[in-house]
Amino acid sequence: MKPLVLVADDDPAVLSALRLGLQTKGYEVLSAADGPAALEALDRQSPDLAFVDIEMPGLNGIEVLRRMRKDRPALPVIIMTAHGTVARAVEAMKEGATDFLTKPFDIDQMLVVVERALRQEDLRREAETLRSEVDGRYDMAATSSPVMQRVIDTLKKAAQSDATVLLLGESGVGKDLLARSLHAWSPRREKLFVPVNCVALSEELLESELFGHEKGAFTGAHSQKLGKLEVASGGTVFLDEIGDMKPALQAKLLRFLQNREFDRVGGTRAVKVDVRVVAATNRDLQQAVKAGTFRADLFFRLNVVSLTVPPLRDRLEDVPQLAEIFLRRCCRDMKKPAMRLSEAAMKKLTGYPWPGNVRELENTIERAVVLKSGSTLEPEDVLLQAADLVGEAGEAGAEGLLPYHESVDQHRRRIIRRALDRSGGSRVRAAQLLGLQPTYLSRLLKQLNIS
């Protein structure tokens, strides 16, 4: 659609010159011979940009600008001023004009100003959309499950203190999202939330990622680098997959939790920071303590407020609203018209045990939306891994054949599981065996619902 430009000037010659110039560039033009007519046109036609002369009888340009700002705060308004009236132009800018143009101006100059103002407005809108999308992405869905509600209520209370929080639960239940929500509910919300994945990096890299390093601390440390704990100062640091942290780092983290201070790698001076710690794991930490792979003293430090997030199979009543949220989000992200789930499809979703939890539900909906061209998702559109596909054997039903992408995913799962078995469960070693970056392997594990 062509942008609609409103031009308001009591000089008919200026009006017609502007109209002509704008029309040659494909803009639609709306003219007004004075201030009241401009405001009326604003109400009636909703233009994308306004050009307003500062000197008009009746209602002057500044007054028109003020009203436009009040009624349509996002409308770009360009003020036209007479030569030698800089003070008035400044006044207009103070009142919120997007730009000004001094008469006489040539048409090319005018078009540059128009294009710049419209581009600015596009960028502003884009930023706003992105912000609302990002905000929405980290919104917790309301829950219908009393157990989950108790987790949320406790977390909201804990958010008001600085207590360390430990989130336990299977992969994909929403621990990351709960940690972000905790930060958003806390008085630290204006400061940063900084996630650190304790399994994605090698031990050395994780140490410098968390605690930072001094220049020259190791080969390649060309300059000082602040660790995530310092970056998060005043805010919250989220230690995801803490159960996989190696013993030497566990000791360093314990010292931090006890004294709120640490040394950067290669540093000689203790750094003190005020940071709230939230940690999460899908491992059984008590078991890990017994097995000697996780320090008991660290476990007790982390375990101040510990919450177990229930798996989705224990709160199937949450499936409908989560499915609806993911469906809306996926259609929007993929720029597809809105879709709905048929009653039978919803029944299929609520009757499935969701071994991969909320993440699996999200992936299932996403896959269905990608493949669907109609507007209603039916049971056959929602493929459930454990129900529709036969797991490890890689065979499906009577035909013995899986859809192509499912088949590939099955193979990827099998290869990764084999590497994990061979490396005794160490993801870093498994990544080495497979010739993958550990971060990429972590991503694959999530994507393929391997826990």
Ligand SMILES: Nc1ncnc2c1ncn2[C@@H]1O[C@H](COP(=O)(O)OP(=O)(O)OP(=O)(O)O)[C@@H](O)[C@H]1O
């Ligand atoms: N209550 C919820 N409302 C909306 N989205 C949710 C909810 N719970 C989980 N999700 C979504 O499900 C996906 C998985 O959640 P999340 O990453 O928080 O799980 P996790 O427990 O941290 O998993 P992992 O242990 O594998 O890191 C995310 O995309 C998250 O946004």
